[in-house]
Amino acid sequence: MEKSTHSSQRGEEEEAQKNNNTGGSKQGGWPTFPFIIASLSGVVLASTGLWGNLIVYLIQEFNIKSITATQINNVVNGTTNLIPFLAAIIADTFFGSFTVVLVSYCVSLLGTVVFALTATLKWLRPQHCINNGSNLCKSASVMQYGVLYLGIALAAIGFGGSRYTAAALGANQFPNNLQNQTTFFNWFFIALYTVAIAGVTGIVYIQDNVSWGLGFWICAFSNLIGVVIFLVGYRYYLPETPQRSAFLDLLRVPVASIRKWKSHISSSTHDYYHSIGDDDHHGIPAKRFRFFNRAAMVTDGDSIIDGTSSWRLCTVKQVEDFKKVIGILPLWTSSILLAVPIAMQTNLSILQALVMDGHIGPHFKFPAGSLSVILLISTSFFLSLLDRVLWPISRKLAGKTPTSLQRIGVGHVITSLGMVVSAIVESKRLKMLHDENKSMSILWLFPQLALAGAGEAFHFPGQIALYYQQLPKSIRSTSTALVSLVIGTSFNLNTALTRQVRTSTNWLPDNINFGRVDNVYWLLVLFGAINFVYYLICATLYKYHKG
Known part of the structure; x- marks a missing residue:
């Protein structure tokens, strides 16, 4: 019985692979890849253009103090990354991935338009204040905050509901073909990070140097193009049958x-x-x-x-199936504790960049909101290097590539190294500022962000492949959204951690030049070391499921 079952499965896999590779099937396979990735790219460009410079926008245009702006950014990122889990449940249970992605794209389009209006119409913003963060700056009215938060909410729901559900939709185009699914996830992340680079460089540059309104309207147009491309590819996608129960x-x-x-x-x-x-x-x-x-x-x-x-x-x-879910939960919790330092580093790096010398050469000043481009470039580079160089070499020499758990473990180590570098750089910056009255160059932030990107190249694709392939087939959209749930939870925990640090210490004042951000980074290093030991225990006890 077992032998015949395996033979049947092999036959299904060979037939699926034949259809996907040769075009024997009119639906599914690699022909769907351009539509899914291109449409997602349009929406990701919009989201990075919106969120990448959000802290700076809140400080400069809504007169919000720096630490408060980072807290709002935490809530926004947390919500954006918690929504995918709910969207995935709806996709798996009721409507399927296609419908949920389409509705999410449309909701994000509405949010981007509302957000762009806050930057275009002067009566939707408070009076501009030259000395940002001063108590003399006029706060926004209830109506102005209401419109701002409406745009943020719609955009967060739309962006959150689409990204990881689109990942599941793409992987669903390769049924019973684990290698194609893994390859798709790698290129999904490569495309995601590559497009994000354009968002946090080009769009952020326009926002800082030309017009906030123009930058946000470009985001809205990009989102609209994504919706159109996604609909054009409709006839190529494999049909879905959500399992309501x-x-x-x-x-x-x-x-x-x-x-x-x-x-x-x-x-x-x-x-x-x-x-x-x-x-x-x-x-x-x-x-x-x-x-x-x-x-x-x-x-x-x-x-x-x-x-x-x-x-x-x-x-x-x-x-x-239930055992598969509870068996993977310990690994999932270790990923949350891995993502908390990343969330903290993302926010603190922007605050550091705002008080550092951003000039690169005599004529160019690096925008603080574009700082994450270093992380994105690093992640894209290492994803491509792994997929095209290191993994093929591994297959030739060892006959296999590292498992998902091994990739995640490497990501843990690299991320912790990034926190160590962050702590050393900030300590050096404070010493230069107070002892020599010199402002450190923003270039010193690049190595720590490059390490963070290398870590993400290992652990994020490793996580999404692990959850998708190890959890029940009936909840595959939800399995990919588990990574997003990790990120969302980490941002909310980061909000609580920031509040606790501010309550218990003087490390995070509104002006970080008079704080000890380096101590915050050392605290994250300690958390990372403890969490890595916990991860090793979970990974050692975990048993892979076949099929």
């Missing part, structure tokens, strides 16, 4: 297990309830998390209805 099926497992907690776990196949036609789970549930095996045991009082489950009796497949 996917999450209820998972929830039923712990409920049924608790209701039968007194039952003795059987070792006989005949005592377990199996799905009709499910050859992958025809035997006894695995021994891991044995407590939940009770959910699939047929006991007195269970009503058996072919092909369905209840709150008392689940199939073996549902039990195993």
Whole structure:
């Protein structure tokens, strides 16, 4: 039975690969790649143009103090990265990835237009203040804040609902082909970061040197182009069949297990309830998390209805799917603690850039809002290097590439090294400022951001591939959104951490020249070291699932 099952699976994979590579199928495969990536690129360009310079916009145009602006930025980024999880659940359960992505693109377009209006119409902003951050600056009115936050909210919902759901839609075009899925994720991130570079350089430059309004209207137009391209590719996408009961099926497992907690776990196949036609789970549930095996045991009082489950009796497949979810949760939590330092570094680097010498040469001043371009360039470079050089070499020499867990582990180490460099640079900056009355060049921030980008090239694609391939097929959109949930949670935790640091220490005043940002970075290094040990324990105990 097992042999025939594997043969059948191989046949399906070969047929799928043949269709995807030769064009034997009119839908799915690589022909969909240009439409998905091009449409996403338009929306990503808009989002990076909006969010990349948000802190500077709030400080300069809405007279908001620097640390408060970073806190607002944390909330915005947190929301933008929490929304994808909800969007993915809706996609998996009700409407499918295509519909959710399309609606999200349209909502983000509305948000970008509203946001652009705040920069175009003077009565939607407070009176301009030369001495930003001063208590003498006039605050925005309730109406002005309302319009600003409406635009931010719509954009956050739209951008958040599309990015990772689009990643799942793209991977869904390669059913049963793990290599193509992994390749797609690599190029998905390469395209994402490459386009983001244009957003935080070109658009931010226009905002800083030409007009905030023009910069934001370019974002709106880019978003519109993304919507059009996405619709043009509609006929090429594989049709989707959302499983309306996917999450209820998972929830039923712990409920049924608790209701039968007194039952003795059987070792006989005949005592377990199996799905009709499910050859992958025809035997006894695995021994891991044995407590939940009770959910699939047929006991007195269970009503058996072919092909369905209840709150008392689940199939073996549902039990195993639930185990996949709880088995990966420890790894997921370690990723949250990895992302918190990245979120903190992103905000603090912009504040550092605002008080450093931004001149590169006699005629060019590097915009503080464009600082993240270094991280994006670094990530894009290392993603391309890994995909085109290091992984092919690894396949030739060792016959395989590093596992997702190994890639994530390397990302942990590189990210922590970036925090060490950040702490040393900031300590040097403060010494130059107070002892020599000199302003450090913004170029000193580049190495730490380059290291952060290299770390992301390892751990972000590794995470998204791990979740997509290891979690149940019925929640694949949700599996890719887990990375976004990591980022969103980290930004909200970063908000709480910033508040606690400000309450307990004097490290983060509104003017960081009189603070100790270097101590904040050393604190993040300590967190990273503890979290890396935790990750190693989780990775060692984790067992890969096949298929």
